[in-house]
Amino acid sequence: MNTVGILSIEEIKRRIQICDYLCVAQLFLQDNILLERPLEFDDIKPRLLGHWGTCHGINVAYANLKAKYKDDPNFSFILGPGHGFPALQANLFLDGELLKIDENATLTKEGIDYICRNFSWPDGFPSHASPFTPGVITEGGELGYALGNAYGFALGHPKKTIAVLIGDGELETATAIDSLNLRNLLSGSKNGKILPILHLNGYKISGPTIYGRKSERELNEMIRGFGFTPRSIEGDHTEDFQKALKEDIESPFYIMRTEKGYGGPNRYHKAHQIPLKNPKTDEKELKELEEWLKSYRPEEILTEITKERKDD
Ligand SMILES: Cc1ncc(C[n+]2csc(CCOP(=O)(O)OP(=O)(O)O)c2C)c(N)n1
Numbered sequence: 001m002n003t004v005g006i007l008s009i010e011e012i013k014r015r016i017q018i019c020d021y022l023c024v025a026q027l028f029l030q031d032n033i034l035l036e037r038p039l040e041f042d043d044i045k046p047r048l049l050g051h052w053g054t055c056h057g058i059n060v061a062y063a064n065l066k067a068k069y070k071d072d073p074n075f076s077f078i079l080g081p082g083h084g085f086p087a088l089q090a091n092l093f094l095d096g097e098l099l100k101i102d103e104n105a106t107l108t109k110e111g112i113d114y115i116c117r118n119f120s121w122p123d124g125f126p127s128h129a130s131p132f133t134p135g136v137i138t139e140g141g142e143l144g145y146a147l148g149n150a151y152g153f154a155l156g157h158p159k160k161t162i163a164v165l166i167g168d169g170e171l172e173t174a175t176a177i178d179s180l181n182l183r184n185l186l187s188g189s190k191n192g193k194i195l196p197i198l199h200l201n202g203y204k205i206s207g208p209t210i211y212g213r214k215s216e217r218e219l220n221e222m223i224r225g226f227g228f229t230p231r232s233i234e235g236d237h238t239e240d241f242q243k244a245l246k247e248d249i250e251s252p253f254y255i256m257r258t259e260k261g262y263g264g265p266n267r268y269h270k271a272h273q274i275p276l277k278n279p280k281t282d283e284k285e286l287k288e289l290e291e292w293l294k295s296y297r298p299e300e301i302l303t304e305i306t307k308e309r310k311d312d
Pocket residue numbers: 053054081083141142143144166167168169170171173199201203204205209260272
């Protein structure tokens with residue numbers, strides 16, 4: 001299957017940028033998706049819906065996990081922040097998973113146009129992960145269940161490794177925090193291995209999270225209290241992320257720090273949803289969006305995603 005090869009650190013970093021681009025394009029663009037000409041008001045969707053804030057972190061986690069576990073049929077990934085659907089969709093598209101259920105999602109210019117135009121669109125794709133999304137078994141909508149589902153999925157499957165991304169806002173829910181106790185009940189040789197990854201971007205919608213305001217020491221002690229071994233990762237330090245995944249840690253609990261909304265316009269850098277108000281009518285915002293999109297080098301993306309993967 002064609003995909004973006006992610007063998008080296010540089011390839012992981014580039015894959016994250018490509019996925020970030022596809023997220024921004026899904027959220028904003030209805031035309032000129034790969035920026036083949038200057039961006040115009042008519043290229044912008046009439047109604048901007050969806051979530052940018054968590055997308056970069058999802059792309060970081062996904063690419064790093066994929067690089068480590070790509071050939072492991074017993075590996076699974078559970079995504080807590082299903083509102084970061086543009087990121088999930090971008091990754092499933094790049095890996096050819098979407099194409100297996102949707103013949104239009106080809107790794108071509110037409111396929112890119114198709115997934116971007118149809119994001120959060122009448123009769124197109126929804127704005128959140130849903131049962132139409134390959135691999136989604138619970139629609140969610142209500143934060144809190146990701147870790148509990150991961151333990152349930154691992155039950156009686158000793159070969160499985162399940163990474164689960166949990167938002168720091170999600171970990172404030174009673175369901176999620178109490179799921180940490182499942183480690184006591186469900187560890188052991190008869191069940192799979194769980195790799196919890198806390199996405200510590202410090203914010204939930206418009207306010208800070210409790211865990212984002214704790215000192216590193218206080219957070220680590222809390223995690224240790226549940227019997228896990230905390231391991232901090234700066235999300236954009238790919239070398240360290242890969243190193244952490246290779247370490248043999250007993251009951252690991254990764255704390256992945258990213259900046260919410262990383263990459264977007266500075267003024268709205270912690271935006272949960274859409275980080276620009278009016279790029280369809282405001283010349284300045286249109287320019288900001290264009291600069292933002294250009295920062296991911298869109299002119300190279302088509303060649304990169306259509307080239308054969310070296311290791312296939
Ligand atoms: C139980 C529940 N409470 C509130 C919400 C509304 N909600 C949707 S996203 C969100 C913020 C999530 O924050 P976090 O888990 O940290 O994700 P991220 O910051 O990465 O988007 C909230 C409160 C919800 N979906 N479910």
